[in-house]
Amino acid sequence: MDVAVRAGVSVGTASKALNGHGGLRSETRARVLAAAEELGFLPNALARGLLRGRSFTVGLIASDAVGRFSIPVMLGVEDALSAGRIAVLFCDGRGDPIREEHYLRSLLARRVDGIIVAGGQTDPRPPIGSGLTVPVVYAWTPSTDPMDASVVPDHEGGAYAAVAHLLGVGRQRVGHVSGPQQFRSVELRAKGVFRALAEAGLQLAGPGPLYGDWSEAWGRQAAAILLRSCPELDAVSCGNDEIARGVADGLRDLGLRVPDDVAIIGFDNWEIMSAHARVPLSTVDMSLHEVGRVAAGRLLQAINGAAVHGTQYLPCQLVLRESTGLQARSGRPPGPVARPSP
Amino acid sequence: MDVAVRAGVSVGTASKALNGHGGLRSETRARVLAAAEELGFLPNALARGLLRGRSFTVGLIASDAVGRFSIPVMLGVEDALSAGRIAVLFCDGRGDPIREEHYLRSLLARRVDGIIVAGGQTDPRPPIGSGLTVPVVYAWTPSTDPMDASVVPDHEGGAYAAVAHLLGVGRQRVGHVSGPQQFRSVELRAKGVFRALAEAGLQLAGPGPLYGDWSEAWGRQAAAILLRSCPELDAVSCGNDEIARGVADGLRDLGLRVPDDVAIIGFDNWEIMSAHARVPLSTVDMSLHEVGRVAAGRLLQAINGAAVHGTQYLPCQLVLRESTGLQARSGRPPGPVARPSP
DNA sequence: TACCTGCACGAAAACCTTTTCCACAGTCAG
């Protein structure tokens, strides 16, 4: 080690000086530090890791990094870990088990201290491996094994809060337009909607929950369906922001005003969709960054030997904008409003 | 090494067997391989890296990972590197020089073989460090130092192609609505627009390029301005897809049809905006994935000692959808069309 | 002076792999 030579001490002493460990004269310590500074010394993390048996590195396997959900989760993970001087090895598995297997081997060969699996979907996924020697935490997409550590948003609670808010601002006839029925998140969100309505002694407006795809086009279409079935409709809870935007546009085309006639609330708080819509949308934020942070925190716990099993549900945040009325509702305006006959 | 013990050979021999190096009897080699398989042996990349003096790891510093541009770039980088068995250390610098400095030190301590800086903006950024011992390539956001290796899309060429396409389908009065004038990309794209028009002997329609912000709201507003200034407008080239979408909506509100009356082309090919718009938007795809891939390729070259300096411009791809007419133009329809009086 | 205590630092092992050099045995040719 050239720092030791320059400071005129042995490598062991230099190491102690740099890490503040042994009993050194402060004069010696200062000399070593000065030498390190002059030489721009950076301790070789490979050597350190080899010795300590751990790398201070964590693997992040994104199943579907293209999707917009894993990105904020990833950033939350990275945020939490970098604070603990832990680096993140990023792998994009693309939902392909073979790729994932390859990445897993690569990460294990690099002696990562732990692995975070950030999925792209809401439905549970099979565990990434069995009998692994390093801890694994699943973020956003839970593992199908309930004993695995998973961190996910509370979809049901979010939808419940959304509808509770609609009822809280005086709405009574609430419709629900969502995505494909087979998604677990769709099921959970519908459950939350029903629970909020039931607690208020209300029924869902319209022919029932409307299931379609996650698109604006479906939202526009659903708006017409809903209005035909229930002309007195005064609120719609949507499965995501794109649908909400479509519903808003559809209602607008039908001559209704948002939020005066119908309040609309979305889900996801995808800002480009919700905040920049023609009428900025109230929505439910799943705190994905927080999901990532918490997952990283649990991983650190597990690395330190205090592993916690099971799935952890993180609360969603209500984000209120104009589409549910920034102020108290002012009643339906006078004058004719174009509505399709029932 | 337990594999060596189990196979009844020395560690050196085991290493040779696993890497296919020395002159070994095939029987011995098979025995070692079998032992490694049974024990699930994965060579310690830390030890290997320590010995070889390189880590087969590359640092990726994203200046603004929240932005939607750096994500595809990142994925392209990861794609290209993982094929070469190189792992990616992901750091989110958030555009904060202090954070970046911290990450830089962390990466250097980990003995990365190179660094890719994936920015969030189009304007050049200051180099991440000087006198670095590892090669650096800037992707998407170039370095201000022209001697640094940078890989960026050809904004000007993309805009040129967009307008050339508009002219190619018979449009003559082309407006340009873009983002904030001080952005380099805005300047470059406008340059491409002017060049395409000039080559056809045409002038820009409207009062000149309209500069605003990157929003749909601005697009809607600009549509009205443009139409008031040039009622014969038959095409608009937009600075990005959000603006294009706004322009389309604005024109629609004014009673014009897209693409029959006015063709519209966006920029970015942000699919959720362009492909899912009410009228799917033709747009310019900057091939961000390819930018990432090429940047990674140049980094690998530099790691192998064949560094190339300077900025490399990658061509954009035209993505044609309905907003510029999927078929030949059919002429303006008969009947009154609501237009503001000039 | 002889011995002990404690401080400050050095020496060396350990982490795991790769690679180079060397040794041993067997074979073939002279």
Add this chain to the structure above:
DNA sequence: CTGACTGTGGAAAAGGTTTTCGTGCAGGTA
């Protein structure tokens, strides 16, 4: 029979850091 050559595998060093143990020296005490 001896020398040389080839095929196979072992021994050891190197890579940079941390940590443990040991050593030398100074100062104090008997």
